[in-house]
Amino acid sequence: MDQNEFIQLFAEQFDETEPDEFTPETEFRSLEEWDSMVALMIIAMVDEEYNVKISGDDIRNSNTISDLMKVVESKK
Amino acid sequence: MAFLEIPNVRIKGMAATLPANRKDNLTDPLVQDGEKILKNTGIQYRHVASETLCASDLCEDAAKRVLQGLGWEPESVDCLVFVRQTPDYILPATAVLLQDRLGLPTTSYAIDLAMGCSGYVFGLSNIAALMQTGSFKRGLLLVGDTISRTCSPNDKSTYPLFGDAGTATALEFDETAANLKFSFGTDGAGKDAIIIPDGGSRNPFTVDSLKEETIEEGIVRSKLQLVLDGMDVFSFGISKGPKSVKELAEHFELDLEKVDNFIFHQANLFMNEKIRKKLKIEEDKVPYCLQKFGNTSCATIPLTMISERAEILKNAEQTHVACGFGVGLSWASVYFETSKLVVSEIGFIN
Numbered sequence: 001m002d003q004n005e006f007i008q009l010f011a012e013q014f015d016e017t018e019p020d021e022f023t024p025e026t027e028f029r030s031l032e033e034w035d036s037m038v039a040l041m042i043i044a045m046v047d048e049e050y051n052v053k054i055s056g057d058d059i060r061n062s063n064t065i066s067d068l069m070k071v072v073e074s075k076k
Numbered sequence: 077m078a079f080l081e082i083p084n085v086r087i088k089g090m091a092a093t094l095p096a097n098r099k100d101n102l103t104d105p106l107v108q109d110g111e112k113i114l115k116n117t118g119i120q121y122r123h124v125a126s127e128t129l130c131a132s133d134l135c136e137d138a139a140k141r142v143l144q145g146l147g148w149e150p151e152s153v154d155c156l157v158f159v160r161q162t163p164d165y166i167l168p169a170t171a172v173l174l175q176d177r178l179g180l181p182t183t184s185y186a187i188d189l190a191m192g193c194s195g196y197v198f199g200l201s202n203i204a205a206l207m208q209t210g211s212f213k214r215g216l217l218l219v220g221d222t223i224s225r226t227c228s229p230n231d232k233s234t235y236p237l238f239g240d241a242g243t244a245t246a247l248e249f250d251e252t253a254a255n256l257k258f259s260f261g262t263d264g265a266g267k268d269a270i271i272i273p274d275g276g277s278r279n280p281f282t283v284d285s286l287k288e289e290t291i292e293e294g295i296v297r298s299k300l301q302l303v304l305d306g307m308d309v310f311s312f313g314i315s316k317g318p319k320s321v322k323e324l325a326e327h328f329e330l331d332l333e334k335v336d337n338f339i340f341h342q343a344n345l346f347m348n349e350k351i352r353k354k355l356k357i358e359e360d361k362v363p364y365c366l367q368k369f370g371n372t373s374c375a376t377i378p379l380t381m382i383s384e385r386a387e388i389l390k391n392a393e394q395t396h397v398a399c400g401f402g403v404g405l406s407w408a409s410v411y412f413e414t415s416k417l418v419v420s421e422i423g424f425i426n
Contacts, residue, residue, distance in 0.1 A: 040307065
């Protein structure tokens with residue numbers, strides 16, 4: 001899995017947060033724009049782009065984008 | 077995936093009844109940011125039952141009107157299946173009460189099915205299976221819930237989404253009817269995604285059941301109220317919804333491009349549109365009544381047909397694929413055909 005591509009796809013689910021704010025270490029659940037709707041967008045993006053089904057717990061248990069990417073990788 | 081094909085049963089008529097009391101997410105003081113909810117979920121209005129109005133009352137009204145529309149005497153109905161999550165009592169079964177209230181003969185067959193979002197399709201398979209040999213000539217499939225009464229008014233993850241409705245579908249034994257074609261799936265490992273934890277036999281009601289807990293900001297509820305893990309349900313719905321319809325089409329060699337209507341459980345617009353796009357179905361084949369009625373649990377499929385397709389159901393021959401998915405977890409799809417149904421106007425009662 002390409003990390004830069006994952007981060008770019010992740011960033012695309014946000015309307016207001018600037019794309020350059022997203023790094024592997026970004027604690028995405030602390031972002032001001034983060035809400036349940038963005039979470040659903042992320043689930044849909046992972047489903048569409050990686051054909052992987054992530055759960056609410058997968059999101060709740062991930063602190064950083066890198067954490068979530070590891071979850072997606074492990075389910076591929 | 078389980079498949080079933082059932083001959084000899086024809087859908088003859090449909091009716092729906094809603095509580096007259098209507099809430100508007102844009103003006104309801106209990107709803108924060110109603111415009112965002114409308115934009116994301118597609119839900120604005122919800123018809124909400126009072127504390128004295130039960131799902132069985134809504135279904136009773138719908139059933140009476142469908143019988144009247146068809147000119148069927150209650151004595152001519154052989155079987156009744158009531159699909160619900162919100163029965164009148166823990167016991168006896170509400171279907172049995174409905175036999176009496178509707179004036180069906182005491183020789184009739186009546187049973188409850190405790191199913192939610194997938195319940196219309198499961199219920200249709202049950203009543204059709206009962207009727208296919210011709211021992212039962214006429215049947216009533218009553219499907220409805222007062223699910224809003226299970227939601228905490230202080231839970232933003234459920235309160236703005238759910239409305240109440242009761243529906244009636246009348247079926248008749250008919251050897252010329254096109255076969256009903258079903259696919260089903262069940263995954264109890266996902267039970268916690270949509271659940272009312274207390275009040276059954278596993279966690280009996282205690283004083284603690286009434287205690288309100290703050291789960292997170294904007295989500296305060298007791299253990300007698302509905303839990304909905306939006307993320308898990310969404311992840312489940314966008315994967316299982318399309319899969320269920322695809323498996324139905326593959327197994328029965330259906331050409332989905334030739335199907336006139338795709339009636340999905342009305343969960344929320346964002347999820348439903350993901351499902352529609354994954355299946356590459358044109359927008360005008362997928363009706364929605366989410367804005368008018370919200371998510372009405374097991375009643376969404378017949379309610380959407382009545383609300384959005386009444387004229388065409390009354391006047392034309394149509395092919396349909398319906399798909400329900402949710403609580404259980406459980407999912408089911410069906411292919412069926414209709415011809416000149418008797419469809420009553422939506423009724424409202426207090």
